[in-house]
Amino acid sequence: MTKLLKRATGVGLAAAMISLPLLSGCTVMASNEQLTMLEEARKKAESAEADLNACKGMRAQLERELSDNKALLAKLRNDRDVVQKALSE
Amino acid sequence: MSFKKIAAALFCTLALMGGASVSAQEMTYEEYKIKLAGYESRTAEARRALQTCKEAGEKLRTEIAGVESEIAGVNTEIYELLGSDQSGIDGFLAELDRIEARLMGLLNMSEEALFEKRDEIDSIESRVGEMKTNKKALLPDAAKKLANIDQLLERIKARMPRKRIKQYTVVRGDNLWSISKKPSIYSDPYLWPRIYVENRNKIKNPDLIFPNWTLNVPFGVDLNQHLVLGGQSLSSIAGMVYKDPTKWYRLLKANQTQILDANLIFPAQVLDVPAN
Numbered sequence: 129m130t131k132l133l134k135r136a137t138g139v140g141l142a143a144a145m146i147s148l149p150l151l152s153g154c155t156v157m158a159s160n161e162q163l164t165m166l167e168e169a170r171k172k173a174e175s176a177e178a179d180l181n182a183c184k185g186m187r188a189q190l191e192r193e194l195s196d197n198k199a200l201l202a203k204l205r206n207d208r209d210v211v212q213k214a215l216s217e
Numbered sequence: 218m219s220f221k222k223i224a225a226a227l228f229c230t231l232a233l234m235g236g237a238s239v240s241a242q243e244m245t246y247e248e249y250k251i252k253l254a255g256y257e258s259r260t261a262e263a264r265r266a267l268q269t270c271k272e273a274g275e276k277l278r279t280e281i282a283g284v285e286s287e288i289a290g291v292n293t294e295i296y297e298l299l300g301s302d303q304s305g306i307d308g309f310l311a312e313l314d315r316i317e318a319r320l321m322g323l324l325n326m327s328e329e330a331l332f333e334k335r336d337e338i339d340s341i342e343s344r345v346g347e348m349k350t351n352k353k354a355l356l357p358d359a360a361k362k363l364a365n366i367d368q369l370l371e372r373i374k375a376r377m378p379r380k381r382i383k384q385y386t387v388v389r390g391d392n393l394w395s396i397s398k399k400p401s402i403y404s405d406p407y408l409w410p411r412i413y414v415e416n417r418n419k420i421k422n423p424d425l426i427f428p429n430w431t432l433n434v435p436f437g438v439d440l441n442q443h444l445v446l447g448g449q450s451l452s453s454i455a456g457m458v459y460k461d462p463t464k465w466y467r468l469l470k471a472n473q474t475q476i477l478d479a480n481l482i483f484p485a486q487v488l489d490v491p492a493n
Contacts, residue, residue: 158249166249169256176263183270190277197284204291207356211298214355 299352309353313362316341320369324376331377335437338377342370346460380437382415387430393423402434407447410485411435438487443468445486451479459493467491 158166244252296302301309319341323334331338345366353359385396393409396402403411413423415435420426438444443454451465459467469479471489476482 156246158244158246162246162249162253163244166244166253166256169253169260173256173259173263176260176267180263180267180270183267183274187270187274187277190274190281194277194281194284197281197288201284201288201291204288204295207358208291208295208298210357211295211352211355215298215352 295356299356301353306353306356309348309351310356310358310362313348313359313366316345317362317366317369320366320373323373324369328376328378329381331373332381332437335377335379338370338373345370374440378437379439379442380435382433382435385412385432385434387426387428387432389428391426391428393420393426396432396434405447405484407484410483411444411487414485441490441492443488443490445482445484445488447484449482449484451476451482454488454490458490464493 292303296306299306323331323338326334345363348354349363354363385402387396393412394406397409397412398404398406409423412432412434413420415433419430419432426432443458445454451468452462455465455468456462465479468488468490469476471491475486475488482488
């Protein structure tokens, strides 16, 4: 009985040794070329996002400039009205 | 083959397989596809947002140009109203800033030091008066600065003693004329009567003073008084204090005890100046 058990275990282990490499061979890995492409895609995405951030910074600056100019225009209009009124009195 | 040998062989096989898979490829094809799709999606999204951002930037630039054009138009209107240009306005405001800063400095001086600076303060007050008549003073910025300057001048004048008496000890060879001429006194010999009038209890004859006498030498005049200097007339003084030379008769009326002839006033006379 013990002999039979040992044989069965041996056969099982041998089967495992043979089948494992075959099973792992079924998982397809990315090739080096694909990994290079992936790296390029990552760089493109980061570059596009950097461009977008720069544009957002520029837009914020333009918004501030517009806001400042509008405030200046309002002040100048007030100055003009005050001077006009004083001169007409 | 023994059980132990088989187990050792299986372990080695597994170890070799694991090591090989780590060194050769770090990513499965499925993972590669997912990551690639992620990067492509990020790129596409960023490019779309960049396009929107650029369009918004262009719109802002156009709007800024429009506002700048309006600013230029309103500025031109202001220049025409004031008869000046930007450099003229800037110069005017800069002068007000300088005056304001100087007055702040004067305000921190001691009363004695302020008294020594009274000519400068009078000169600043006179200049501020001139500047108020300029059209540029109508600009709100200038009006605000001028109002602040007026306040500072009021505070300085409230602190500054208008009249001070200094002591002078007569030395051999002195006379009232030479004392009055000294730079440390009036730098003007024609003001000698001021010293005479101030020391009437001691000086019986203005031609006769003695060494070691201590004389009181008055400087400045009280508020609402004016010290007559050489070359001044009632109308010129009225022009200074009332900004209207035709108001000379007010001065005459207020000083009838010391002015007998409206055309005859003397240096060193101290006239009362009634409020305008």
